[in-house]
Amino acid sequence: xxxxxxxxxxxxxxxxxxxxxxxxxxxxxxxxxxxxxxxxxxxxxxxxxxxxxxxxxxxxxxxxxxxxxxxxxxxxxxxxxxxxxxxxxxxxxxxxxxxxxxxxxxxxxxxxxxxxxxxxxxxxxxxxxxxxxxxxxxxxxxxxxxxxxxxxxxxxxxxxxxxxxxxxxxxxxxxxxxxxxxxxxxxxxxxxxxxxxxxxxxxxxxxxxxxxxxxxxxxxxxxxxxxxxxxxxxxxxxxxxxxxxxxxxxxxxxxxxxxxxxxxx
Numbered sequence: 001x002x003x004x005x006x007x008x009x010x011x012x013x014x015x016x017x018x019x020x021x022x023x024x025x026x027x028x029x030x031x032x033x034x035x036x037x038x039x040x041x042x043x044x045x046x047x048x049x050x051x052x053x054x055x056x057x058x059x060x061x062x063x064x065x066x067x068x069x070x071x072x073x074x075x076x077x078x079x080x081x082x083x084x085x086x087x088x089x090x091x092x093x094x095x096x097x098x099x100x101x102x103x104x105x106x107x108x109x110x111x112x113x114x115x116x117x118x119x120x121x122x123x124x125x126x127x128x129x130x131x132x133x134x135x136x137x138x139x140x141x142x143x144x145x146x147x148x149x150x151x152x153x154x155x156x157x158x159x160x161x162x163x164x165x166x167x168x169x170x171x172x173x174x175x176x177x178x179x180x181x182x183x184x185x186x187x188x189x190x191x192x193x194x195x196x197x198x199x200x201x202x203x204x205x206x207x208x209x210x211x212x213x214x215x216x217x218x219x220x221x222x223x224x225x226x227x228x229x230x231x232x233x234x235x236x237x238x239x240x241x242x243x244x245x246x247x248x249x250x251x252x253x254x255x256x257x258x259x260x261x262x263x264x265x
Contacts, residue, residue, distance in 0.1 A: 041159035062119035116148035142228035177211030179222035
């Protein structure tokens with residue numbers, strides 16, 4: 001093989017490997033690996049508990065993005081991350097400590113979401129709602145979102161909880177649910193800068209509902225996410241069939257019950 005075709009083949013192989021690595025690893029190229037994420041998480045959480053560390057809220061990429069696309073329909077994957085047991089924590093902990101833990105949790109989840117190419121829509125009490133834009137690469141985005149959820153649990157279990165345990169604080173657990181679909185970006189008011197912006201669509205509702213059905217540290221995904229996953233990730237999930245009819249949402253396209261899948265524990 002001549003030098004030029006050989007070089008082109010090597011570049012093609014490198015490009016293919018990068019795409020596969022991104023699909024399986026979930027992160028953006030050039031970003032921190034999970035071990036580095038965990039170490040940085042530990043530093044920030046430790047500082048928060050010990051010194052009252054303040055997270056940087058100054059940059060809101062999501063708000064900027066949404067305001068640029070008001071009144072548009074976009075394909076997104078929506079993710080709910082719900083903290084388990086926050087009511088019990090509220091009874092056990094002083095308000096200032098509870099505030100630091102909830103703030104640390106929400107901002108560390110934001111860090112993981114951004115690491116995997118997503119945005120945080122908002123914080124609702126002890127829950128974080130994120131979304132991933134999937135107009136161009138829905139398959140890659142679905143893989144990234146699932147890997148994001150896996151990283152979240154890993155960061156909590158190996159990053160946040162060991163620090164909390166040193167202070168004799170209760171460990172954190174989460175329920176994670178996600179779904180895929182077309183959503184409308186809505187602005188509630190005429191002020192282009194200050195009026196509230198949000199996303200509306202079935203994926204938001206379904207993600208919220210399946211999150212409520214999840215067990216602690218369980219990841220649930222809707223059928224529209226599952227069908228887009230790389231086979232290696234599909235193998236990590238199995239379909240759930242609730243015997244007590246807790247789930248009866250019908251797929252409007254097929255008329256049958258919309259399938260939900262759980263990641264193996």
